[in-house]
Amino acid sequence: MTLLRFIIRYSPAMVIWTSAAALLSGAFNTGLLVLITSALNHHGILGTTLVVAFCALALGRFLTNALSQVTLAHFSQATTARLRLDLVSKILSVPLRQVEELGAPKLMVALTEDILEITQATLSIPIFAVNFAYLLGGAVYLAWLSVPVFLGMFVFGIIGAVTYRILIRSGFGHLSAARDGQDRLFQHFRSLTEGIKELKLHRARRESYLKEDVAGAAATCQRHNVAAELRFIIAQNWNQLLFLGLIGLILFLLPRLESISQQAMTGYIITTVFLMGPLAGLLGSLSVFSRANVSLRKVEQLGLALSQHPTDNGPVARGQFAAAPFKSLELSQVMHHYYREREDDTFILGPIDLELRPGELVFLIGGNGSGKSTLAKVITGLYPPAAGEIRLNGIAIGDLNRDDYRQCFSAVFSDYFLFDRIVGRGGAEADLRARGYLERLHLNHKVSVKDGVFSTTQLSQGQRKRLALLCAYIEDRPFYLFDEWASDQDPVFKEVFYTKLLPELRSQGKAVLVITHDDRYFGCADRLIKLDYGRIHAELAERTVPVG
Numbered sequence: 001m002t003l004l005r006f007i008i009r010y011s012p013a014m015v016i017w018t019s020a021a022a023l024l025s026g027a028f029n030t031g032l033l034v035l036i037t038s039a040l041n042h043h044g045i046l047g048t049t050l051v052v053a054f055c056a057l058a059l060g061r062f063l064t065n066a067l068s069q070v071t072l073a074h075f076s077q078a079t080t081a082r083l084r085l086d087l088v089s090k091i092l093s094v095p096l097r098q099v100e101e102l103g104a105p106k107l108m109v110a111l112t113e114d115i116l117e118i119t120q121a122t123l124s125i126p127i128f129a130v131n132f133a134y135l136l137g138g139a140v141y142l143a144w145l146s147v148p149v150f151l152g153m154f155v156f157g158i159i160g161a162v163t164y165r166i167l168i169r170s171g172f173g174h175l176s177a178a179r180d181g182q183d184r185l186f187q188h189f190r191s192l193t194e195g196i197k198e199l200k201l202h203r204a205r206r207e208s209y210l211k212e213d214v215a216g217a218a219a220t221c222q223r224h225n226v227a228a229e230l231r232f233i234i235a236q237n238w239n240q241l242l243f244l245g246l247i248g249l250i251l252f253l254l255p256r257l258e259s260i261s262q263q264a265m266t267g268y269i270i271t272t273v274f275l276m277g278p279l280a281g282l283l284g285s286l287s288v289f290s291r292a293n294v295s296l297r298k299v300e301q302l303g304l305a306l307s308q309h310p311t312d313n314g315p316v317a318r319g320q321f322a323a324a325p326f327k328s329l330e331l332s333q334v335m336h337h338y339y340r341e342r343e344d345d346t347f348i349l350g351p352i353d354l355e356l357r358p359g360e361l362v363f364l365i366g367g368n369g370s371g372k373s374t375l376a377k378v379i380t381g382l383y384p385p386a387a388g389e390i391r392l393n394g395i396a397i398g399d400l401n402r403d404d405y406r407q408c409f410s411a412v413f414s415d416y417f418l419f420d421r422i423v424g425r426g427g428a429e430a431d432l433r434a435r436g437y438l439e440r441l442h443l444n445h446k447v448s449v450k451d452g453v454f455s456t457t458q459l460s461q462g463q464r465k466r467l468a469l470l471c472a473y474i475e476d477r478p479f480y481l482f483d484e485w486a487s488d489q490d491p492v493f494k495e496v497f498y499t500k501l502l503p504e505l506r507s508q509g510k511a512v513l514v515i516t517h518d519d520r521y522f523g524c525a526d527r528l529i530k531l532d533y534g535r536i537h538a539e540l541a542e543r544t545v546p547v548g
Contacts, residue, residue, distance in 0.1 A: 017071060018071065019129060021065075021068035021071075021126075021129075022068060022126065022133040023133050023136075025061055025068070025130050026130065026134050027133075028060040029138075030137030030140065030141050032058065033270070033274055035053055035054055036270065037266065039054075065126070065130055073123065076119050076122040079118070079119070079122060080118070083115055083118065083299065084111055087110060087115075087302070091107060096377065097383055102302070104190060105184075106302065107302075108190075109182050109186050110298060110302050113182055114179075114296070114298050114299050115295075115299070118292050118299070120288055120291075122292075124288045127281055128281075128285040131278035131281040132278075135278050135279060138274060139153065139154075139275075142268070142272070145268060149268055153246055153272070156242050156243070156245070159242065160242045164239055164283070167231055167238065168231050168235050168290070171228040171229075171231035171232055174224040174228035174231070177224040178224035178228065179295065179298060182221060184220075185218060188209070188217055192209075232290070243275070243276050243279060247269060247272050251265075251269065326393065326408065326478035326479065327357075327393045327394075328355060328356070328357055328358075328391075328394075329391070329479070329511065330354070330355050330390070330392075331352050331354040331379070331385075331388065332388055332389045332390075332391065333352075333389070334349075334351065334353075334378060334390060335351050335352070335385060335386050335388055336349040336378050336386050347371065347534060349374050349378065350535065351387070351388060356379075356511050357511060358478065358510065359511070360512070360526050361503070361506045361514070361524065361526045361527075362514070362526060362527045362528075363524075363525035363528050364376070364529050365516065365522070365531070366531035366532055370531045370532050370534070371531055372531050373413070373483055373515065375531060376411070376513070376515060378390075380479075381403075381406040381409070390405075407477070408477055409479045409481060410471075410472040410473075410475045410476075410480050411483070412469060412482050413481075414515075416465070416483075418467060419471070420457050421453045422449070422471060422474050430452055430474060431449050431451070433474060435449060437470040437474070438470065442466070442493070443467060443470070446459060454467065462488040465485060465489070466493070469482075469485065469501075478510060479510065480505055480510050480512045481512075481513045481514075481515075482512075482514045482516075484515055485497065486498065486518060487517075494521075498521040499521075499524065502524065
């Protein structure tokens with residue numbers, strides 16, 4: 001079982017402890033069974049010894065059950081946190097292109113639904129182990145009472161196990177199909193959160209989204225989950241029916257075959273009825289474990305898919321580029337390609353030959369789909385080149401130093417994400433600098449900062465981009481990249497960005513690359529680089545409009 005291997009791998013000591021506690025609890029339960037049977041067959045008032053023994057056995061059963069469940073609760077939560085941290089760590093270490101290909105919905109389902117299923121299964125382990133121990137102890141007691149009756153129960157158990165396996169085999173397939181449906185459902189949920197405005201504005205699209213996309217995916221999950229549960233329910237009740245059949249044979253057939261005392265018959269029946277509860281609990285846990293196995297396989301497959309890609313995150317800073325001043329960034333015959341599903345073709349960027357220098361303001365222009373954002377991600381080290389070489393200060397960039405290389409860049413991409421805190425340069429000095437930028441960016445009436453944490457990020461799109469610009473300023477890195485930053489700004493602040501903010505960065509010796517369509521401000525650049533169909537089509541070096 002995948003889940004059992006996983007638990008043994010993560011905590012063998014916990015498995016040993018839980019097994020020992022379960023066996024001890026089973027022993028206490030068997031003792032209670034013997035005592036109850038003896039009390040029922042006892043004539044007269046029960047002695048003090050039986051009462052004390054009953055209390056001691058009941059207390060022992062309570063303590064062993066509680067201790068095993070508390071221990072496993074700690075393990076379960078620790079395992080959940082560890083699984084999520086491991087998965088997030090792998091996602092962070094995998095190259096951006098592979099993360100984009102996997103897709104956000106698949107990652108979110110693994111981090112939420114799959115981990116939750118695994119957690120629920122680990123919490124069910126004590127119940128499973130205790131019920132198994134109860135069955136084992138009850139079987140031993142039944143064998144002590146009567147070997148033929150025990151053998152009959154054993155035969156019924158074998159029949160039940162075989163038929164149970166046959167009945168639930170197809171249930172696993174339905175669980176896997178339901179889990180695949182969850183990926184599609186989460187994709188639709190993402191469309192809801194990111195496309196709510198478009199859905200509000202278009203009634204037909206909204207109805208189609210609700211009735212076809214969400215309802216269809218939800219119905220698929222429901223159908224497969226119900227089909228799986230139906231098989232588990234039938235299998236569970238079939239085994240209960242077998243137990244009832246065994247009780248019927250003991251009641252009606254066994255007295256015809258041999259002479260049995262009333263006390264012995266009472267012991268057989270009490271024991272068999274007593275074992276029906278643990279059997280139901282045992283079979284009920286198997287349904288939970290089956291779901292967890294499907295989820296665990298998905299998590300492991302995702303982790304394996306992530307692990308197959310070499311990490312491009314450095315565990316520690318090597319400082320290869322931190323000490324030396326930035327002199328030049330060169331791209332030599334750099335190429336990058338990827339498959340575009342919508343166009344059903346492969347987009348090829350390059351070969352690109354380009355040099356970027358400190359104290360230079362470069363505009364990257366071109367039509368939509370020309371490869372500007374892709375080139376920006378290649379330059380910043382987010383996409384490794386498929387061919388060619390990137391050199392920083394003459395040093396070739398590869399897998400070993402790419403993460404150090406990325407630390408030279410501050411960027412605000414068109415699909416940027418705004419965090420609620422300033423990381424890496426905290427303290428009173430950072431707060432003071434941030435307040436100065438907030439005032440300059442006309443955000444001081446909306447946002448305050450304390451201990452590096454912003455009071456709010458619930459702002460308009462243009463204001464959020466200004467706050468992202470502030471974060472980039474605070475980072476104070478040698479290379480700045482802005483991808484259509486001014487597209488959400490009003491005309492006044494757009495003017496400030498191109499004629500004030502960018503020239504100031506240049507005057508500080510920063511290399512600045514701006515992706516833009518604002519042809520009105522093309523003259524502000526030291527160089528214009530036009531990209532067309534993945535290649536540099538033209539390069540204009542003369543700045544025609546004075547700025548300052």
